Amino acid sequence: xxxxxxxxxxxxxxxxxxxxxxxxxxxxxxxxxxxxxxxxxxxxxxxxxxxxxxxxxxxxxxxxxxxxxxxxxxxxxxxxxxxxxxxxxxxxxxxxxxxxxxxxxxxxxxxxxxxxxxxxxxxxxxxxxxxxxxxxxxxxxxxxxxxxxxxxxxxxxxxxxxxxxxxxxxxxxxxxxxxxxxxxxxxxxxxxxxxxxxxxxxxxxxxxxxxxxxxxxxxxxxxxxxxxxxxxxxxxxxxxxxxxxxxxxxxxxxxxxxxxxxxxxxxxxxxxxxxxxxxxxxxxxxxxxxxxxx
Numbered sequence: 001x002x003x004x005x006x007x008x009x010x011x012x013x014x015x016x017x018x019x020x021x022x023x024x025x026x027x028x029x030x031x032x033x034x035x036x037x038x039x040x041x042x043x044x045x046x047x048x049x050x051x052x053x054x055x056x057x058x059x060x061x062x063x064x065x066x067x068x069x070x071x072x073x074x075x076x077x078x079x080x081x082x083x084x085x086x087x088x089x090x091x092x093x094x095x096x097x098x099x100x101x102x103x104x105x106x107x108x109x110x111x112x113x114x115x116x117x118x119x120x121x122x123x124x125x126x127x128x129x130x131x132x133x134x135x136x137x138x139x140x141x142x143x144x145x146x147x148x149x150x151x152x153x154x155x156x157x158x159x160x161x162x163x164x165x166x167x168x169x170x171x172x173x174x175x176x177x178x179x180x181x182x183x184x185x186x187x188x189x190x191x192x193x194x195x196x197x198x199x200x201x202x203x204x205x206x207x208x209x210x211x212x213x214x215x216x217x218x219x220x221x222x223x224x225x226x227x228x229x230x231x232x233x234x235x236x237x238x239x240x241x242x243x244x245x246x247x248x249x250x251x252x253x254x255x256x257x258x259x260x261x262x263x264x265x266x267x268x269x270x271x272x273x274x275x276x277x278x279x280x281x282x283x284x285x286x287x288x289x290x291x292x293x294x
Contacts (some may be wrong), residue, residue, distance in 0.1 A: 003081030038065030067176025069169030122199030
């Protein structure tokens with residue numbers, strides 16, 4: 001069985017679209033785990049109405065507003081499915097997505113090195129978001145998919161639940177956001193993902209979503225950003241990857257200092273070289289946002 005997990009915060013206006021897409025699934029072998037992250041709209045009311053209708057299996061949980069990472073931890077903890085995927089509240093699945101996922105999992109689950117599935121995201125126009133999945137690969141870690149095979153775009157990620165339960169997002173005092181890459185980098189050490197080339201996950205980038213607000217999120221949660229940057233620095237295999245990660249670390253440090261947070265001073269040639277570039281990125285992308293928040 002597949003666990004479809006959705007964290008949600010004040011998305012009552014768009015969540016019904018995801019619900020309708022789940023009703024249309026050709027394979028009903030799934031559960032929908034919803035974690036309400038302290039919504040102040042009528043999210044709870046509409047979900048309770050769906051549970052009352054009992055058309056699909058819905059398990060509903062609430063928490064104070066703590067952000068997606070904490071909600072994700074709870075969703076994984078409560079999951080009963082053999083495999084687990086996160087579908088954000090502003091996105092939805094094509095009608096045969098669960099069928100395709102379960103079928104692919106039946107093919108690969110006997111291989112202990114297969115820890116899950118990676119599939120293609122498409123837009124409302126049905127076209128891949130990005131380059132489309134490379135045609136010549138059957139399995140890959142997520143990091144290799146982007147760095148080695150040069151994939152560009154968003155993906156749907158499905159993980160073996162027992163593997164996913166080994167890892168959690170940490171809680172960072174005063175922050176509510178950690179880039180999901182933090183979790184994916186650790187999972188990559190466990191094995192590879194079977195590749196689905198069909199578009200099964202439909203993305204819409206809303207004004208109140210992560211894509212449109214990434215700079216503001218990073219500015220308000222610099223310690224989470226630094227955590228991932230330092231992790232990527234340790235995993236970097238090429239000079240380009242090393243420089244990119246070091247730049248992120250220095251940018252995160254500058255953002256944290258502006259918030260009055262204490263951060264460790266970074267030494268070493270890569271951080272010295274990366275610091276001027278981090279300053280340029282800060283001035284170009286983040287300075288205006290920070291002034292608006294004052």
